[in-house]
Amino acid sequence: MRALTQDGSVVDLNLVQLFARAEELRDIDGTTPGEKAAFVEFLIALCYASGAYPASDEEWLDRVQEPGPTPFGTVVSWLIDQSDEDWNLFHPTRPLGQNSLLAPFLEQHGTGPAQLVIEHTGDYNQFADHHHLEHSDPLPAAQAFRAMLTQHSFGLSGRARISGKATLGPAITNLATGRLGGRVRVLALGQSLGHTLRLNLAPTINDPRLLNLTWTTGSFERRGFTAKPPARPVQGFADLHSYLGRSVLMRPKQGLDGEQAAIDRVLIGAGELLHLNPELHLQDAVISETRTGEKKPLWPSPTRDLWREAHSLYAAVKPGTGGLYARLAKLPKEKVADRHPFDLLAVGLLSNKATPVGWVTSVFPFAPGLAPYLYEASRRGSEIAEHIARSLDRAAYAAWEIAYPNPKPSDKKAQLARFDARGEQWKATEEPFHTLLVDVADGAMVTDCIPEYVEWLLEMAREFLDKRLDSLPKNGQGLRARAAARRCFEAELTSTRAPVDLTNPAEGGA
Known part of the structure; x- marks a missing residue:
C-alpha cells in the first residue's frame, strides 16, 4: 500500500507496517480522491474489526488528544494473528473482497481489467459498445485492489455488463448506487495518518466486528440474485466500512516484470444492499435542501463547485448536530496555533446518470473553536x-x-x-x-x-x-x-x- 511520509516521499507498506507507522506517516497516497477515501474506509473497518475504537465521545476525545505511544498496537497484533489465506486476493474459494461464485463465468463473460477502474469504465450499460473494456492489458494487483475498494464504496447505479441469465440470476445485472455514491463523503484529515483515523472513528459499544473479507464467508447468508432482495441491516461499523457493494471477481496473471501479480480479466455484478440508519451510519453527511424542499446529504453538482459549500460544513459543526461534527465541536480551542491542526476533506463522484464524469473534491481548513x-x-x-x-x-x-x-x-x-x-x-x-x-x-x-x-x-x-x-x-x-x-x-x-x-x-x- 502506498503512503506518504511527512516529507512527501512515497513508501510501499503492507497493512501491518501501515498501522505500526500510522503516527509518523502523513497520509495515504491515492491515485484519485475517491481511491484515497475508499482506502481510508477500509482502514477504518480494520480498526473496528480489531477492537481499536472508542466506546464513548469522551474516549474519542482522549484518543484524539492523547493517543499514547502505540495507538494502533491492537490493530497490528490482530493483523499479525490473521491467516494469510483470509487476505489472499487470488484465493480460489474466498478471494479478498470478491465473490468466488462468479468463477465458472469469468472466462466467458469477463472483460479486461479497465472495467474495474471507475474512471475508465464509461457507461456500465451492457448493450453499449465499449471496446476499451475488452483490452486485456494487465493491471497490477495492488492497483486492482484499490480500484475494487473504490467500486465497493462509490460504484454508480446502472445495468452491469454481465448476463444474469447466463450467470447467477437476473438481479445481478442491476447495480445499486454504492454507499458513498451520489453524495459527498467528508473525512477529517489530521496531521498524520493515525490522527486521521482517530478523528474518523465513531464511538460505539460492543461492535460485532463483522469484517467483510469475502462474499462466501461470514456470520450471515449473503443475498441471492434471482430477485432484488430487501436491504439487510448493518452489523456494526466494521461491516459498514467494509461492505461489498459489488460482486467482483478478478483473474490473476503473472505481472509484466515476471514477479508482481496482476489481473487481466474481471467480472462485475450487483453486490450488497444495506439498510442505513442516517443518524448512525451517515455521521459525516452534511444535510442540504434541494429546490423542491427535500433534505438529503450534500451531493456532487456539475454546476456548483464543491468549495462553494464550505459554509454548510462549518455550520454543521455544533453540539446539536450529532455525529462527526458534534464531536469536532467538543475539541478544545487551540491556545497557540500557527497552523490549523486538521482539515475537512470532501469527496464526491460526479456522474451523468450511469456515466462517471470525474471526482469533485475540496479541502477545508478547520481549527477547534473557530467553526x-x-x-x-x-x-x-x-x-x-x-x-x-x-x-x-x-x-x-x-x-x-x-x-x-x-x-x-x-x-x-x-x-x-x-x-x-x-x-x-x-x-x-x-x-x-x-x-x-x-x-x-x-x-x-x-x-x-x-x-x-x-x-x-x-x-x-x-x-x-x-x-x-x-x-x-x-x-x-x-x-x-x-x-x-x-x-x-x-x-x-x-x-x-x-x-x-x-x-x-x-x-x-x-
Missing part, C-alpha cells in the same frame, strides 16, 4: 463571489446589446457566451477563497482578511472581462460595447443588490 468564524468567512466569501459573477453576467449582456443590435434568437446564447467571463472567474476564485479560509483557521480576523480577498477577486474579474471584450472590433460600435460592459460591471458591484463587503467593506461585520 463560527470559518462559517462567517465562507458565507461572506461565497456571497462576494456570487455577486461578482452576476456582475460579469450583466456586463456580458451590456456588451451583447450593442455588439449585436439585430440578433437571431437562435444565436443569442452563443453570442452572449463570447463576452461571459464567469467560467474563468469561478475557476480562479477557488484559490483566494481557500486562502481566506486558511488565514481565518490560522487565527486571523475575518474582517482583516475580507478586503484583500475582495481586491484579489475584483482584479481577476476586471482582467477576465477585458480579455473577453478584446474580441470586439476597434470601431465605434466595438468601443461603445466595451465601455458599456465596463460601466455596467462597476455599477453592479455597488448596486443595492451587492453585499456590504463590496459596497462598504468597513461595515462588513465582525
